[in-house]
Structure formats: C-alpha cells, structure tokens
Amino acid sequence: MLIRELHLSHFRNLAQASLEDLDQFNLIHGRNGSGKTSILEAIHMLSLTRSFRSRQVESIIQFDSPALVVRALLDSGGDRRNLGIQRGKDKSLVLKYGGERLRSFTDLSGLLPVQLINPDSFMLLEGAPAVRRQFLDWSVFHVKHLGFYQEWSRYRKALKQRNALLRRGKLSPSMLAPWEEEIALTGAKITAMRRRQFELTEKAYQAISAELLASLGDASFQGHDVSLSMRFSPGWDDREGEGGESSLLQILEQAREQDARQGFTRVGPHRADIRFSMSGLPAQDVLSRGQIKTVVCALKLAQAKMLIAEGLDVALLLDDLPAELDRQRRAALFSVVSQLGAQVFATSIDESDLDEAWFACAEKVKRFHVEHCCRGNAEAEK
Numbered sequence: 001m002l003i004r005e006l007h008l009s010h011f012r013n014l015a016q017a018s019l020e021d022l023d024q025f026n027l028i029h030g031r032n033g034s035g036k037t038s039i040l041e042a043i044h045m046l047s048l049t050r051s052f053r054s055r056q057v058e059s060i061i062q063f064d065s066p067a068l069v070v071r072a073l074l075d076s077g078g079d080r081r082n083l084g085i086q087r088g089k090d091k092s093l094v095l096k097y098g099g100e101r102l103r104s105f106t107d108l109s110g111l112l113p114v115q116l117i118n119p120d121s122f123m124l125l126e127g128a129p130a131v132r133r134q135f136l137d138w139s140v141f142h143v144k145h146l147g148f149y150q151e152w153s154r155y156r157k158a159l160k161q162r163n164a165l166l167r168r169g170k171l172s173p174s175m176l177a178p179w180e181e182e183i184a185l186t187g188a189k190i191t192a193m194r195r196r197q198f199e200l201t202e203k204a205y206q207a208i209s210a211e212l213l214a215s216l217g218d219a220s221f222q223g224h225d226v227s228l229s230m231r232f233s234p235g236w237d238d239r240e241g242e243g244g245e246s247s248l249l250q251i252l253e254q255a256r257e258q259d260a261r262q263g264f265t266r267v268g269p270h271r272a273d274i275r276f277s278m279s280g281l282p283a284q285d286v287l288s289r290g291q292i293k294t295v296v297c298a299l300k301l302a303q304a305k306m307l308i309a310e311g312l313d314v315a316l317l318l319d320d321l322p323a324e325l326d327r328q329r330r331a332a333l334f335s336v337v338s339q340l341g342a343q344v345f346a347t348s349i350d351e352s353d354l355d356e357a358w359f360a361c362a363e364k365v366k367r368f369h370v371e372h373c374c375r376g377n378a379e380a381e382k
C-alpha cells in the first residue's frame with residue numbers, strides 16, 4: 001500500500017498544501033521553518049491521531065483556525081481509499097476511512113504504521129525507560145493490534161485502582177486482591193507479547209547490523225569490536241518468562257507495605273525497559289553521537305523490516321536524517337532503507353543534500369519543494 005496523495009489544511013504554517021503523485025521514495029525539501037517536519041507530522045497524525053512533537057493539538061492547528069484536516073489517498077494494489085482526520089481546538093476528532101466514519105483510534109490500527117527517525121531518536125538510548133517501552137510497544141501494537149491494546153487498557157485501569165487504594169492507606173487484602181489479580185493476569189499477557197516482540201527485534205537488528213557492517217567496510221559501525229547487547233527487563237522478576245501470572249501476583253502481595261509508603265506500584269510491566277550495553281557498560285555512555293544515531297536507526301529499521309515481513313505496509317518518516325552522520329554512514333543507512341520495501345518520506349534543506357546518500361535509487365526519488373510563505377505550499381517538481 002502506498003500513500004498516493006496527501007492534503008493538509010490549517011496544519012501549522014501550511015494553510016493548504018497538497019502533495020500528489022507520491023511514490024516509493026519521496027524527498028521533501030525547503031528552508032528552515034517552511035513546513036517539512038509538519039508534513040511528516042501530518043502523516044504521523046493519520047497513523048496514530050497524535051503528533052510526535054506536540055501534546056496539545058492547539059499548537060498544531062494553524063493560528064486563528066478552529067480545526068486542522070489531513071487527508072491521504074491510500075492505494076492498496078489499485079484499491080484507492082481516502083483516510084482522513086479532522087481535529088479541532090474544541091477537542092473534536094473525526095476519523096474517516098473509505099467514506100466511513102471510524103469510531104476510535106483503535107480502528108486505525110495496522111492501517112498505516114509509521115516509523116519515525118528524527119533528531120530526537122537518540123533518546124531511545126539516552127532517554128527514560130518510557131521511550132524504550134514506547135519503541136517496543138509500537139511493534140507489539142501493530143502486530144497484535146487490539147489484543148495488546150485491550151490488555152494494556154485493563155492493566156492501566158487496575159493499576160490506577162491499586163495506586164489509589166495504596167495512597168489512601170487502604171491495605172486490606174480483600175480490597176487490593178481483585179485489582180492485583182487483574183494486574184497479574186493482564187501483566188503476564190503484556191509481558192509475553194513484549195518478550196516475543198523483543199526477541200524478534202533483536203534478531204532483525206542483528207541482520208541490519210550485518211548489512212551496515214558490510215557497507216561500512218572494516219570499520220565497525222559502533223566503532224568497537226564488541227557488539228551491542230540488549231536485554232529485555234519486563235519490570236518485574238518473571239524468571240525469563242517462567243513465572244507468569246502467579247509470580248507477579250506474589251510480588252505484588254509482598255510489596256504492599258512498601259508500595260503504600262512510596263504511594264505507587266513499583267513493579268510490573270509499566271516499569272519495563274530495554275537495557276543496551278557494550279562490554280558490560282551502558283551503551284549510551286560508550287558510543288559517540290553518530291554511533292548512537294546509527295544504532296538507533298538500525299533498531300528502528302529492524303522493527304520496520306519485521307512489520308513488513310508480517311505483511312504490514314510501513315511508512316518510514318526520516319526527518320533530517322543526515323544530521324550528525326558522516327557520508328559513509330548516510331550511504332550505508334540509505335542503502336538499507338532503499339531495500340526495505342517501505343514507502344519513504346525524507347526531509348532535507350537543500351534538494352541535493354541526500355543525493356549521495358540515495359545513490360542507487362536517486363533517479364526514483366520524487367521531490368517536493370515546500371515554500372516558506374504565510375499560506376504554505378508544497379509543489380512537486382517536474
């Protein structure tokens with residue numbers, strides 16, 4: 001499936017913008033502040049209803065406009081349908097696919113998975129555990145769809161109830177037990193899904209690493225002979241998947257008093273993490289910025305590759321990818337990108353910035369110039 005057309009209304013500085021005849025590889029170029037990232041943000045919004053850079057929709061809707069609209073024409077083997085989203089400053093949300101109104105964002109799942117790589121992506125290694133959970137859950141969500149989402153919603157609800165009781169000093173087992181049972185039941189399922197997805201990600205990462213190593217010649221892309229190791233930490237001691245529900249329940253029961261003192265539940269899948277290390281040290285303390293970016297790109301491309309292998313159509317959003325990467329790394333990454341089978345949307349300031357990096361597929365790249373003007377404009381170049 002490909003996004004063939006993209007239409008934006010009142011999206012940041014872009015009052016009206018249309019990108020037509022989109023293809024497998026698309027380059028969006030223009031000056032600072034012209035609206036390049038906003039176009040990627042609009043695609044992200046179609047996929048997940050939210051932006052990757054602002055929590056508040058008010059920041060994204062054009063100043064003085066009541067609502068934004070994004071519409072894409074999706075082409076799945078000749079079957080063309082519109083997917084549209086309208087979000088208002090009054091918090092309204094309308095989603096439509098093929099002329100039908102969708103009830104909620106869960107109806108969107110699997111339709112248009114997007115993988116974003118931008119200058120903030122290094123946070124995957126350097127940021128808080130929540131960033132890594134989000135990374136892992138992105139693929140679990142797209143593969144398991146509602147199964148994961150529903151378990152996660154039940155888990156969060158039960159966790160909230162347990163925390164509320166603990167904070168009010170209600171430590172009676174009869175009050176806590178039903179919520180702890182629910183946490184243990186859903187928590188074990190969430191962990192099993194995550195663990196499986198983590199193992200697949202690790203395998204796919206090793207394959208992408210090998211491709212990058214081959215492109216970069218004898219210089220290891222991590223700059224070290226020791227390779228990166230990663231470990232999934234489920235947020236509780238489930239003894240490598242053997243403990244399951246009963247062990248989480250036991251841990252919760254034992255933790256009641258201390259959790260009450262802290263005012264929250266200290267163990268469970270809401271505390272899961274992925275630990276990256278090199279030679280026994282945290283990878284983020286050892287790797288350079290460019291090396292971190294390469295590793296993060298490899299991880300994200302590995303996830304995209306996995307979803308493509310599952311039959312999903314992934315759109316890859318590459319915002320300012322060249323930043324902090326040398327020529328060899330750019331070329332090596334783009335060589336992996338070009339063989340992935342994903343539809344690619346990349347941004348750059350100058351049209352020629354990525355020419356060297358795209359090399360083999362440069363001819364096939366569709367270019368769009370975004371004009372910096374008060375109305376906003378995006379035009380394909382003939």
Ligand SMILES: Nc1ncnc2c1ncn2[C@@H]1O[C@H](COP(=O)(O)OP(=O)(O)OP(=O)(O)O)[C@@H](O)[C@H]1O
Binds near residue numbers: 035061
């Ligand atoms: N709610 C809004 N209404 C109108 N304009 C906005 C709004 N929010 C942001 N802008 C402006 O819209 C533009 C959005 O820029 P965007 O980040 O997409 O630019 P860019 O082309 O990616 O720039 P850069 O090369 O610096 O990354 C900026 O000029 C910004 O000031």
Ligand SMILES: [Mg+2]
Binds near residue numbers: 036038319
């Ligand atoms: Mg930008």
